[in-house]
Amino acid sequence: MKNILLLILVIFFGLSYQTQAQTEVKEYFSLSEAQDFALKNSYSVKGTDYDLQVARKKVWETIADGLPQIDFSADYTNNLKLSKSPLPVEFANVIRAMSGEPTSDEPMFVSFAQQYSGSAGITVNQKIFDGSYIVGTMAAKVYLQLSKDQKEKSEIEIKDAVAQAYYTVLVAKENYKTIKDNLEINEKLLKEIEAYYENGFREELDVDQIRLNRNNAKTNLSDAKRAIRTALIVLKFTMGIDVDKQIELTNTLASLVDPIRSVIPAISTYDVSNHIDYKIMSTQLKAQDLLIKNEQAAYLPNISAFYTYNKNTSTDYSNVLKSEVPWFNSSILGFKVSMPIFSAGKRRSRVKQQKIEYLNLENNLLMTEQNLKKDLSISFSNLLNAQEKYENDSEGSKIAKRIYDRTRIKFNEGISTSTELSENEKQYIDAHAAYINSTLMLLNSKIAFDKALSKL
Template sequence: MKKIILLVIGILLSINLNAQEKISLSLKEAIDYALENSYSAINASRDIDTAKKKKWETTTIGLPQISAKIDYQNWIKQQVSLLPAEFFGGNAGEFAEVAFGTKHNMNATATLDQLIFDGSYLVGLQSAKTYLQISENAKEKTDLGIREAVINAYGNVLLSEESILILEKNIATLEKNLTETNQIYLNGLTEEENVEQLKITLATIKSQLSKTKKLNNIAYKMLNITLGIAINKPVLLTDNLNNLSKEYSNLGLLSSELTIENHVDFKIAKNTEKSNELLVKLEQSKALPSLSSFVNFGYAGFGQNFDFFKKEQKWFDSSLLGVSINVPIFSSLARSSRTQQAKIELEKAKTNLTETEQKLMLQLESAKTEYNYSLEELETSKQNLALAERIEKKQQIKFFEGISTSFELTEAQRQLYTMQQNYLQAMLNVIATKAALDNALNISIN
């Protein structure tokens, strides 16, 4: 019994350890993971599968259709008909009660239907192909969106991680300054106000650290959702903000040109135009005749008793071949009205295509501007951070030598903290604007 209990405990511990095992991901690995496992990627793949099935469903409309049917009838009380009695040697003017047929009847039939010609079916085949293209383009757009979302979520986690490290470093420096200043105050060489000023600054930074840690936890959960991982699953990020900002700094992208026809948004708009063209054809095809045929085979059995499974039962076979043609002649101009409506929708789709083309060009120009600005801002923030560090260091020296006041030191520290956050944000902006520019250029995932 003791061994069984130990075994159960071991299994539970193993399950718990597996559940808590961290997933280590670089940014590229995170993107690849999300493209396979994110919720939107999974559903986009399912949409393609649905479109493929829909295409085959449409195709089968023009293929032979075979159906079978068995009918059984049991006259609990047979219907009676009245016939002139004189037919049976009776008196004129009188009627004889006659029951036609048998008490038990069974019919088994098999029918093969074949569509020979239908204009709407031909249009349907084209529509099914377009529907599949729409789903494939939607998947491509989803993948591009996932890539950008992962980059932003990954970057936000790194930003919060770097912020925590910097805030902890600043707190350590402030605590050291506060200890030294408090000792100087106790020796009567500085005012109490200087100690209090440092305490205020330290409390403020500690509050920021607490908030940043909470935001860091939320950022991890947002990343997990984007990746398609349970929000409480531990994830370890192997890239850092500084290296990614350097990797994503590429001035060559600013001279890149876009082939509009290859952009997924243009292809989606083109699909919409094609769909409306097919709707026009569909309405026009409804004025054409349709032709179909069928062949039917059947057996029928009759009896006063239910003897259909006995060898003595007689079965009577039958067969029928038929052709049906349906010719639309006059619809009081309803078909014409529907065709004109479809043509209007087609013109709207063409206008939307032109608008999409212009928007994509504007989007590219805007993305290039934002990316270029982020690169410039990164360099500026880096220089400003170096200046703020030197200023803060000089103010510390002056403060402890009694040359400057605690107010001047506090201002220098605040300026340093602002520059630190600006630099981190600038690195993140480079990564984010590069991702947006990649999408604007429709750069392939692979």
């Protein structure tokens, strides 16, 4: 009975798992949908979003430093062994006389403390003037802007990465389809040649050559299948989706390539200040200017006010909160002013260091501007070259396919040799590989050009 129940459970869970696997819902993504999904779920974008949240909290932390600061303190003390102090002999004899004791030349040791003591107080501190605080509040807002810029840059990078991964999957699928078609041709051709050979119309060399072509096509097909699987894993990881989840891409390769083939790139309206790298460098320059101001603020005085209210007691009762125990109040109101006088040139040196760093960042900003212009010019040329190469390789792949088809017909008619057929097949495979590479290059060149134009 136990074995029967175990068998039923195995069959039940096996069928449930199979049903679940068969009914697993795939998610479908166009390129823009994949990019939007990545902007919300990508690991790198999430990281910059957390940094932005920290920056927002940092702004309030800096502002709160200039608001009233209230602290409470309390303590309770049990003097396990009271300390004693000697009284002068004259005072000691007076006490002895009052107590009816004989006088003596020895000092008397008495304790001025009581067994238990307690205190509680509140202190309020308020900045009135602090140059570093004023600069700090401005710096916190610049830091927030820098975090926003970094988040924007991360979003651009993830859209770029998703696009490249998306293209790679589509190109890998196109390559797989072509290789699969070629394998089917070789399978069919091999059967025909083997039939001819069995009837004495073909040599064994022809059979071996076609079988070798078939085996090479099988190997290429396995490589192409693994390439699709790898490309999909990279895409899902880049999007921030579970790599075990099933997804389908809705864009076709032609729908993405055709608009790029006909587009004429233009850079006449380019404004380098809109590029995210330029924005980041500009924000860093603002932050450095505030660092200079912060060092200069060290020359200014700091003014603050404070108020303290305190209650304390000392008693022989262990419970200091009893009504019989007296508590004594005290309060203090004051102002504090501190101002640097002489630092042997230390502060001046720190200001000069920050000014030199500002000049360095200015130089980096100019370098970034020129580098962005250089990247745009290069991406423009690369796009034009990719368009031209794609057209040539596309036509070359079609020509090589026609040559291969004609040679295969001639081979079936006994006009062409198996060696010539094998060479033309290899020529077609190489031409197709060049076409696949140029397709991917064209797509990536377009995305690089859009990125350089700040249109990604």
